[in-house]
Amino acid sequence: MRANKAFLIIAHRLAILAYIAFALFPLFWLLKVAVTPNDLLYSEGIRLWPSRASLEHFDFVLRHSAFPVFFRNSLIVSGSTAVIVTILASLSGYALSRFRFRGKYWLVTLMLLTQMFPLVMLVAPIFKILSPLGLTNSLTGLVVVYTAFNVPFATFLMQSFFDGIPKDLEEAAMIDGATQFVAFRQIILPLTLPGIAATLGFVFTAAWSELLFSLMLISGNAQATFPVGLLSFVSKFSVDFGQMMAAGVLALIPACLFFLLIQRYLVQGLTAGAVKG
Amino acid sequence: MASIDIANIKKSYGTHPVLHDVDLKISDGEFVVLVGPSGCGKSTLLRMIAGLESVTGGEIRIAGRRVNDLAPKDRDIAMVFQSYALYPHMSVAKNMSYSLRLRKTAKDRIATVVAGAAAKLGLDPLLERRPRALSGGQRQRVAMGRAIVRQPKAFLFDEPLSNLDARLREQMRAEIKKLHKDLGATSIYVTHDQIEAMTLADRIVAMNGGVVQQVGSPLDLYDRPANLFVAGFIGSPGMNFFEGNYQAGEVQRFEMEDGNSIPLDAPPLSNNARVTLGIRPEHVVLAGHGPETLLATVDLVEPTGFGIILHLSLGGASFKAFTNDRSFLTASGTIPVRFPAHYLHFFDAEGRRV
Numbered sequence: 001m002r003a004n005k006a007f008l009i010i011a012h013r014l015a016i017l018a019y020i021a022f023a024l025f026p027l028f029w030l031l032k033v034a035v036t037p038n039d040l041l042y043s044e045g046i047r048l049w050p051s052r053a054s055l056e057h058f059d060f061v062l063r064h065s066a067f068p069v070f071f072r073n074s075l076i077v078s079g080s081t082a083v084i085v086t087i088l089a090s091l092s093g094y095a096l097s098r099f100r101f102r103g104k105y106w107l108v109t110l111m112l113l114t115q116m117f118p119l120v121m122l123v124a125p126i127f128k129i130l131s132p133l134g135l136t137n138s139l140t141g142l143v144v145v146y147t148a149f150n151v152p153f154a155t156f157l158m159q160s161f162f163d164g165i166p167k168d169l170e171e172a173a174m175i176d177g178a179t180q181f182v183a184f185r186q187i188i189l190p191l192t193l194p195g196i197a198a199t200l201g202f203v204f205t206a207a208w209s210e211l212l213f214s215l216m217l218i219s220g221n222a223q224a225t226f227p228v229g230l231l232s233f234v235s236k237f238s239v240d241f242g243q244m245m246a247a248g249v250l251a252l253i254p255a256c257l258f259f260l261l262i263q264r265y266l267v268q269g270l271t272a273g274a275v276k277g
Numbered sequence: 278m279a280s281i282d283i284a285n286i287k288k289s290y291g292t293h294p295v296l297h298d299v300d301l302k303i304s305d306g307e308f309v310v311l312v313g314p315s316g317c318g319k320s321t322l323l324r325m326i327a328g329l330e331s332v333t334g335g336e337i338r339i340a341g342r343r344v345n346d347l348a349p350k351d352r353d354i355a356m357v358f359q360s361y362a363l364y365p366h367m368s369v370a371k372n373m374s375y376s377l378r379l380r381k382t383a384k385d386r387i388a389t390v391v392a393g394a395a396a397k398l399g400l401d402p403l404l405e406r407r408p409r410a411l412s413g414g415q416r417q418r419v420a421m422g423r424a425i426v427r428q429p430k431a432f433l434f435d436e437p438l439s440n441l442d443a444r445l446r447e448q449m450r451a452e453i454k455k456l457h458k459d460l461g462a463t464s465i466y467v468t469h470d471q472i473e474a475m476t477l478a479d480r481i482v483a484m485n486g487g488v489v490q491q492v493g494s495p496l497d498l499y500d501r502p503a504n505l506f507v508a509g510f511i512g513s514p515g516m517n518f519f520e521g522n523y524q525a526g527e528v529q530r531f532e533m534e535d536g537n538s539i540p541l542d543a544p545p546l547s548n549n550a551r552v553t554l555g556i557r558p559e560h561v562v563l564a565g566h567g568p569e570t571l572l573a574t575v576d577l578v579e580p581t582g583f584g585i586i587l588h589l590s591l592g593g594a595s596f597k598a599f600t601n602d603r604s605f606l607t608a609s610g611t612i613p614v615r616f617p618a619h620y621l622h623f624f625d626a627e628g629r630r631v
Contacts, residue, residue, distance in 0.1 A: 168362035171329050174349040175356045176376035176423070190366045 027252075034058070034245035041242060057246035066221045067247050070229030074208060075254060077139050077225055081146040082204040085154050089199055090192070092151070093158025094184060098167070111152040119149070123216045136217050142225070145217070146207045154199050161195025162188065197265035201258065208255055226251050279340030279430040279463055280305045281326065287334035288321055295321055296487045298335070306461045312474040313484035313510070319467045320435055326465065327433050328352050340430055355424035356433040359440060361416045363408035363423075370404040373422045394422045397456075414445045421453070425460065434466040438473065450476060471511050475499070483507045505628035508555050514586055516622070517561070517596035519554045535592025540569050542618045546631060553624040558586065560620035561598035563605065565613050572611045580606060589614065
């Protein structure tokens with residue numbers, strides 16, 4: 001009986017381990033190629049770790065490529081998008097959760113509708129709209145487009161978090177002497193921090209890895225975000241895998257840092273409402 | 278403290294009316310309980326007084342001032358919610374002082390008031406805790422504390438004890454009553470529990486279907502219910518009802534449907550009028566002989582410890598009797614019962630008291 005139980009535990013742990021290895025293997029490969037010197041990349045065949053590791057690719061990417069510019073651009077675009085979308089989605093999500101107003105049904109339907117179109121279809125019209133406004137080849141243009149595409153989903157996300165907060169709380173605050181907005185800011189928002197963190201994280205990563213629009217709307221290295229920048233490592237005659245992977249590893253850092261920062265709230269958010277509290 | 282006047286209040290959601298012309302004057306310092314089954318409109322009425330629901334028609338005045346269109350924060354009332362509605366991210370002290378902080382009360386004044394309220398409610402050792410680290414009864418106390426620190430014009434209670442277990446509910450009921458005695462604050466209390474209504478109220482407002490059925494002191498409603506609804510709702514176990522006819526004549530009688538009849542003193546009824554007779558279980562006399570004695574069959578004996586509830590039947594009609602006499606624990610077969618005339622209630626075909 002006891003042996004059986006131990007076996008089950010071991011099998012369980014092994015299954016988890018296998019899954020983690022499977023999920024993280026591409027990341028590992030990214031790192032492995034990034035530290036493999038060029039002369040060993042093709043000569044050593046498939047090995048889990050090169051016989052000689054070096055940081056030369058990182059050095060090159062940071063000092064001799066346009067990567068720092070891409071990185072900065074991405075940080076600006078993703079950060080602004082995440083913040084703007086989260087603010088807008090908090091307000092609209094709260095409205096959808098708490099207020100009854102005319103046209104609410106149609107508004108929600110319309111927001112859902114925007115999520116149904118393949119983005120590729122919209123690239124040309126959006127380019128046509130942004131071009132006379134001078135918003136092509138500009139980071140602001142990207143932020144506007146990303147914000148527009150992320151607000152509907154983020155709104156639904158925030159709405160579900162607000163729905164989980166009892167209405168009694170803001171009613172109590174309003175009787176205690178708060179206006180609806182003060183009740184929202186002082187009582188409801190602090191309780192929605194997990195939701196805000198989840199929305200921030202979701203939008204940030206979505207914008208961080210977006211390729212299609214930045215490829216179409218941005219020309220030239222000065223305004224390119226990092227996913228577009230990665231393509232510049234693909235030249236006419238060769239692909240510089242080592243440098244590309246090194247850039248990829250570097251690009252992972254802010255995303256990881258960001259999630260590390262919000263992870264406390266994120267875990268709360270994903271499990272919120274699971275237990276009566 | 279203040280009086281509250283409610284005049285011709287109406288409320289409807291779309292075309293669906295939930296309150297019909299409610300009129301109520303609550304005087305300064307009075308403890309009024311709104312009681313009725315769920316969906317009778319009592320909570321809606323309370324929330325309208327608080328400003329959490331809009332007013333469809335009529336007028337609400339607090340201390341003489343019309344508040345129909347005033348935001349909740351400007352009405353100077355405090356409310357205790359069924360769910361307690363404590364702010365989860367604030368400590369007990371912060372919960373209690375929130376309203377004062379919103380009003381920019383001086384810090385030392387806040388500290389004094391909160392300490393006073395905490396002492397009154399036995400919350401001193403808990404002031405730094407978060408609500409989630411409190412038991413149900415403690416949360417309830419914090420909710421009360423939050424209400425009393427402000428010294429508002431009136432207290433509103435929305436079924437504040439419904440989430441507590443029976444023993445705690447009894448204890449908190451007594452504390453609320455004591456608190457009201459100390460503070461003398463105008464209070465409106467909503468409950469579906471008629472025991473809470475009976476024990477707490479200066480005056481009870483019994484409601485059903487969005488209409489006020491009767492307003493009066495607890496014993497008024499108990500002894501002289503205005504209609505069948507109030508008679509059935511107030512009291513536990515509830516009042517017994519028998520359908521039948523009133524027979525005038527030399528000896529006035531109430532004739533039940535199964536042919537049993539009891540003699541009675543004359544209520545102002547016309548001959549052969551269809552009436553409902555009501556009698557409370559504790560008023561049924563379980564003994565007797567002579568013409569007014571009936572033979573009832575014992576269906577079930579329920580000992581409650583405090584007394585015994587007998588489930589009896591008379592012809593086709595079943596009814597209950599309450600007694601403290603333990604010899605009835607073994608009652609079976611048929612026993613004599615008597616309905617003393619001065620304990621009888623009569624209701625006409627529309628359910629109104631006659």
